[in-house]
Amino acid sequence: MDDWEQKLVDISRNIMGPLNARVLRQMGLGQTTTAPIAFLENACQAAPAVQELFKTVNRNVLSESLVLFGDKEKKMVDLFEKRVECEGWTGAKGMLVDTSTSGLEDSSLTHVVAGLTLHLAPSPDDVVNDAIRILKPGGVFGCTTPHALHTDGWMTDLKAAFETFPFHAPLSDKERSQITEFGRWYDELWVEEYLKSKGLTDVQVGIEHGAVEVKNAKHWIEVFGPAVAWIVGSEWDEKLKEEHPLSEVHQLLEAFLEKKYGGEGWNFKSAIIVGTGTVCK
Structure with a gap:
């Protein structure tokens, strides 16, 4: 695997694993699952839900099941195929697919997971509508x-670091838990009402509290670098970005974190909303 691929796999195993284990439990999947399923994980980096599925559901059941991973980026599907081969996920298949227009048949699947996707998607309502369409009754x-x-821990460090930069580094106080303009995906009560409004039954919404282990400053950059890139790209003007490229920002952040934590690792609290519901057609 390439370096970036291994980093995503490490995040999937070490950070995303417990969260996706809870998603599967809440969806009724685990060691007691005996009937074949038709499962899709939609656009979630290195496929942590499929990863946990193969840990918890009997392999004999999965050998008779349909297990899919979809993403619109070929490099992510290619990474999934590498994990299938390396980790023995026999029968699992990757496919190029748009989250909001999958093209899969109506009422063809038993389980669909949209992991850490809806708060980023341009049209999350379309993503949910398509998932409901392809799910069986x-x-x-x-x-x-x-x-x-969830953003408190890493944003606290980011704000403190920006204040030490040798130039003015803009950072607004707006909500960082989502990019999309639709909905309030950071609010568990709103998520619950939204899922019910889509006609789902047995809706369960809770918060998975945990801790994210950061090995060192460089690891922090690996995990939160994409979020920093988005903030810089959306809030800094072109002149500032040209004068202080992202590589410099990362170097300054790493130096700040090295000094703050003495070159050691640290933990910060995480909070992820987990929502599930049953399709009624």
């Missing part, structure tokens, strides 16, 4: 989104 939809509290 009685099929289960599951989703995860960052709670408002």
Whole structure:
């Protein structure tokens, strides 16, 4: 695997694993699952839901099941195929697919997971509508989104670091838990009402509290670098970005974190909303 691929796999195993284990439990999947399923994980980096599925559901059941991973980026599907081969996920298949227009047949699947996707998608309502369309009656939809509290830990460090930069580094106080303009995916009460409004039954919404282990400053950059890139790209003007490229920003951040934590690792609290519901057609 390339370096970036291994980093995503490490995040999937070490950070995303417990969260997706809870999603599957809430969807009724685990060691007691005996009937074949038709499962889709939609656009979630290195496929942590499929990863946990192969840990918890009997392999004999999965050998008779349909297990799919979809993403619109070929490099992510290629990474999934590498994991299938390396980790023995026999029968699992990757496919190029748009989250909001999958093209899959109506009422063809039993479980669909949209992991850490809806708060980023341009049209999350379309993503959910398509998931409901392709689920069979009685099929289960599951989703995860960052709670408002989730950003506290890394944003606290980012704000403090920006204040030490040798130039003015803009950072607004707006909500960081979502990019999309639709909905309030950081609010568990809103997520619950939204899922019910889509006609889902047996809706369950809770918060998975945990801790994210950061090995060192460089690891922090690997995990939160994409979020920093988005903030810089959306809030800094072109002149500032040209004068201080992202590589410099990362170097300054790493130096700040090295000094703050003495070159050691640290933990910060995480909070992710987990929502599930059953399709009634």
